[in-house]
Amino acid sequence: MSPFEVRELVRRLRAAYPEPPLGEETEKLYERMLVDLDFAAVDPVVDELIATTMKLPTVSRIRRAVIEPTLAIPTADEAWLAVQTREGSAHELVGHVARLVGGGYNIRTSSDPELTRVRFVKVYDDLRRKAVDRALAEGVRAQRLKLQQAS
Numbered sequence: 209m210s211p212f213e214v215r216e217l218v219r220r221l222r223a224a225y226p227e228p229p230l231g232e233e234t235e236k237l238y239e240r241m242l243v244d245l246d247f248a249a250v251d252p253v254v255d256e257l258i259a260t261t262m263k264l265p266t267v268s269r270i271r272r273a274v275i276e277p278t279l280a281i282p283t284a285d286e287a288w289l290a291v292q293t294r295e296g297s298a299h300e301l302v303g304h305v306a307r308l309v310g311g312g313y314n315i316r317t318s319s320d321p322e323l324t325r326v327r328f329v330k331v332y333d334d335l336r337r338k339a340v341d342r343a344l345a346e347g348v349r350a351q352r353l354k355l356q357q358a359s
Contacts, residue, residue, distance in 0.1 A: 209242070209243055209244075209245055209246060209247040209250065210247070211239070211243070213247040214238075214239045214242050214243045214247075215239060217238075217242065217247075217250060217251070217254050218230075218235050218238045218239055218242075220254060220255075220258065221238070221254065221258070221264060221265075222235065224258040225263065225264040230264070237267070238267060240351075241267040241271070241348060242267065242270060242271070243351060244347040244348065244350060244351040245271070245274055245275075245347065246274075249274050250270065250274050253270060253273045253274050254270065256273070257269065257270065257273065268344065271344045271347075272340065272344060275340070275343055275344055275347070276340050276343075279339070279340060279343055280299070281299060281301060281336055281339060281340065282298075282299050282301075282302060284328075284329045284332050284333050284336070287299070287301070287302040287305065287328075287332050287336075288325060288328060288329065288332075290302050291306050291312055291315050291316070291328070292315075292316060294312065294316075301332070301335060301336060301339060302332075304335070305328060305331050305332045305335060306328070308331055309324070309327050309328050309331055310324075315328060
């Protein structure tokens with residue numbers, strides 16, 4: 209995204225959330241942390257967040273709303289269903305978590321399916337969140353590296 213486009217997004221956020229006022233350092237931080245994203249993807253997300261949130265969305269919330277849908281990582285319910293239906297084309301994270309909690313067969317034939325599901329979802333949500341967090345940080349790292357190489 210161009211510097212002009214990222215400043216436009218920050219101006220909209222500042223106008224939508226006048227209290228407390230954004231400081232200059234905060235504005236610069238938002239600009240630096242969002243510049244690696246595509247304006248066409250961020251623009252509607254910012255509008256949606258302005259329409260649905262009472263407080264200024266954090267940089268993380270904006271980045272998550274833009275990047276997470278592009279990762280195609282199934283939700284916990286989708287992952288559980290994939291294990292239960294023995295879906296062969298399941299995401300690699302689904303298979304990894306299934307192996308961690310005892311394997312697909314043991315999950316499907318558990319004597320306490322509700323407890324097994326709770327355990328699976330807990331582990332899956334934790335690992336999914338870490339995978340999304342890594343993806344959120346990748347663009348920032350790449351931008352930092354690009355700036356270091358330019359100087």
